[in-house]
Amino acid sequence: MTTKTMAIPTNLKNHTSVKETLRQTLIMAKRGLIKIRRNPEQLADVLIQPIIFTLLFTFLFGGAIAGDIASYLPIIIPGILVQSVITGSIATGVQLRDDMDKGVFNRFRSLPIARIAPLAGALLADVLRYAIIVTLTMLMGFILGMNPTGGLFGVLAASLLVIVVGWCISWIFAFMGTIMRTSSSVTGVSMIVLMPLTFLSNAFVPVDTLPSILKAFAEINPVSHIISAVRELLAAGTIGTDFWWAIVGSLTIVAIFAPLALHAYKKKA
Amino acid sequence: MSKAQYAIEAEGLTKVFGDNKALDNLSIKVPKGSIYGVLGPNGAGKSTMINILATLLKPDAGQATIFGYDVLEQPQIVRQLIGVTGQFASVDETMSAVENLVIFGQLLGLTTKEAHKKATKLLEDFGLTEAAKRPLKKFSGGMRRRLDLAASLLASPPLIFLDEPTTGLDPRTRTQMWHTIRKLVADGSTVLLTTQYLDEADQLADRIAIIDRGTVVAEDTPDGLKNSIGNETLILTVKDADQTEAAEKIAERITKTDVKIINTRQIIVPIADSGLAIDLLIALRKAKIGVKEFKIERPTLDEVFLSITGKKPKTEAKENENDN
Numbered sequence: 076m077t078t079k080t081m082a083i084p085t086n087l088k089n090h091t092s093v094k095e096t097l098r099q100t101l102i103m104a105k106r107g108l109i110k111i112r113r114n115p116e117q118l119a120d121v122l123i124q125p126i127i128f129t130l131l132f133t134f135l136f137g138g139a140i141a142g143d144i145a146s147y148l149p150i151i152i153p154g155i156l157v158q159s160v161i162t163g164s165i166a167t168g169v170q171l172r173d174d175m176d177k178g179v180f181n182r183f184r185s186l187p188i189a190r191i192a193p194l195a196g197a198l199l200a201d202v203l204r205y206a207i208i209v210t211l212t213m214l215m216g217f218i219l220g221m222n223p224t225g226g227l228f229g230v231l232a233a234s235l236l237v238i239v240v241g242w243c244i245s246w247i248f249a250f251m252g253t254i255m256r257t258s259s260s261v262t263g264v265s266m267i268v269l270m271p272l273t274f275l276s277n278a279f280v281p282v283d284t285l286p287s288i289l290k291a292f293a294e295i296n297p298v299s300h301i302i303s304a305v306r307e308l309l310a311a312g313t314i315g316t317d318f319w320w321a322i323v324g325s326l327t328i329v330a331i332f333a334p335l336a337l338h339a340y341k342k343k344a
Numbered sequence: 345m346s347k348a349q350y351a352i353e354a355e356g357l358t359k360v361f362g363d364n365k366a367l368d369n370l371s372i373k374v375p376k377g378s379i380y381g382v383l384g385p386n387g388a389g390k391s392t393m394i395n396i397l398a399t400l401l402k403p404d405a406g407q408a409t410i411f412g413y414d415v416l417e418q419p420q421i422v423r424q425l426i427g428v429t430g431q432f433a434s435v436d437e438t439m440s441a442v443e444n445l446v447i448f449g450q451l452l453g454l455t456t457k458e459a460h461k462k463a464t465k466l467l468e469d470f471g472l473t474e475a476a477k478r479p480l481k482k483f484s485g486g487m488r489r490r491l492d493l494a495a496s497l498l499a500s501p502p503l504i505f506l507d508e509p510t511t512g513l514d515p516r517t518r519t520q521m522w523h524t525i526r527k528l529v530a531d532g533s534t535v536l537l538t539t540q541y542l543d544e545a546d547q548l549a550d551r552i553a554i555i556d557r558g559t560v561v562a563e564d565t566p567d568g569l570k571n572s573i574g575n576e577t578l579i580l581t582v583k584d585a586d587q588t589e590a591a592e593k594i595a596e597r598i599t600k601t602d603v604k605i606i607n608t609r610q611i612i613v614p615i616a617d618s619g620l621a622i623d624l625l626i627a628l629r630k631a632k633i634g635v636k637e638f639k640i641e642r643p644t645l646d647e648v649f650l651s652i653t654g655k656k657p658k659t660e661a662k663e664n665e666n667d668n
């Protein structure tokens with residue numbers, strides 16, 4: 076046996092403080108951003124989708140649904156904003172699955188850090204993706220002639236709302252990422268859930284045109300409330316009931332899925 | 345609490361995966377400031393044991409403490425005292441070596457500046473300075489393994505788990521790794537190392553536990569283990585099959601060890617001292633037992649197992665075993 080042995084500190088704590096948790100989350104978010112910078116291809120979807128979707132839907136449905144393009148823009152831009160951000164948040168779950176398959180997550184688990192930090196950090200880094208989607212979609216709207224009568228406040232508040240909602244919803248996909256075996260199954264299942272949620276809403280067409288069953292669903296669909304809140308902010312610059320529904324709904328998602336994701340992550344070997 | 349006598353104390357660890365009992369009532373005690381080798385074949389439960397001790401996996405039964413802190417009750421304290429280097433490099437492929445180390449350093453509570461300083465120092469120690477900014481995709485297996493070990497050392501943990509640190513490395517890199525591990529202990533750390541290689545455990549470890557099917561089957565210093573099976577093995581073939589048993593008796597008398605007959609004309613004799621081989625040959629000539637062939641072999645992991653567990657992977661030996 077060697078003579079020298081390292082002293083063991085005596086003032087060790089068995090929990091991580093809120094401040095440390097936040098700090099560790101930010102470091103993990105920084106890691107996520109470094110990864111995006113190293114591999115910018117993963118931003119391809121959020122760079123291309125807003126442009127294609129805006130052009131496609133506006134010119135394809137503009138005349139048919141709203142009479143002309145200019146009057147369709149206030150309807151379709153909020154719809155595309157919300158749809159693109161929610162679809163973009165699937166990537167969070169997919170990347171988390173890929174990340175967890177690599178040894179580096181085992182190291183995170185062996186470090187004295189808050190269990191939630193690797194998850195929350197990864198999700199936080201993806202806020203960049205939502206910001207890009209929102210900026211590009213808004214920009215496309217302006218180029219095509221959208222005139223947000225709600226003013227600058229309306230545009231900023233609507234952007235912020237969409238980003239916050241996107242982040243909250245991404246916890247659902249983070250949970251799927253932690254429980255599913257492969258990243259392709261995460262994509263598959265997420266798309267099946269999302270297609271009806273985003274299309275059976277007021278995103279693209281007025282709800283009144285739908286058959287009664289679909290109409291009832293579209294009216295209670297949380298996605299519809301989010302879109303309505305964004306429309307109101309852009310058109311009038313006011314915060315209405317839909318805004319609060321959107322916030323309450325999003326926080327509920329976090330309250331349910333963050334603990335579930337954390338639990339599944341802790342259990343995974 | 346920190347006055348704990350042992351770096352690791354595990355008692356009755358059991359872990360079952362489906363039908364497979366990975367750990368079966370395993371107990372070990374690792375003294376502070378030593379290199380403790382855990383030797384065993386693939387699937388013996390080495391990695392499962394490390395995962396439990398490193399708080400990555402919960403045991404189905406049993407308990408373990410690290411410097412007196414319970415791995416189940418106080419996992420966050422245990423994590424502050426350990427560094428883990430697994431069989432598979434746990435670093436981020438898409439990032440550079442420096443970026444990896446800085447992120448881990450910051451997570452451990454270092455400031456950005458401190459983390460950079462420590463990362464630079466460790467990369468220097470591990471001969472990775474030149475490659476520090478290159479993406480890891482271009483790293484060789486040995487470089488990755490060294491970076492992985494560097495990452496485990498950021499917090500200067502008093503206990504380091506190394507799960508097969510040299511499996512798959514070329515001999516030169518393996519020697520470098522051995523050097524690094526010895527240095528860690530010289531600096532006051534305790535190292536628990538798993539390996540499939542007897543010579544690695546022999547070179548590095550102060551004590552060795554041999555594990556098989558999830559439980560400790562022998563535990564001693566390397567010399568102690570070797571003495572128990574003999575440093576070397578003499579394989580002796582007699583001319584006349586009728587004399588095999590007589591040869592065995594003589595060999596047992598001379599070497600005072602357990603001699604085994606492995607087929608009609610061959611015996612296997614563990615010998616602690618090569619001088620005994622000569623004594624044995626002289627004794628055989630005196631007894632008029634003709635020797636057709638004899639060879640001395642270094643002990644292999646197989647033979648350690650044969651002698652300690654009474655089981656040998658080779659079927660021929662196994663059949664003869666059952667006759668005894």
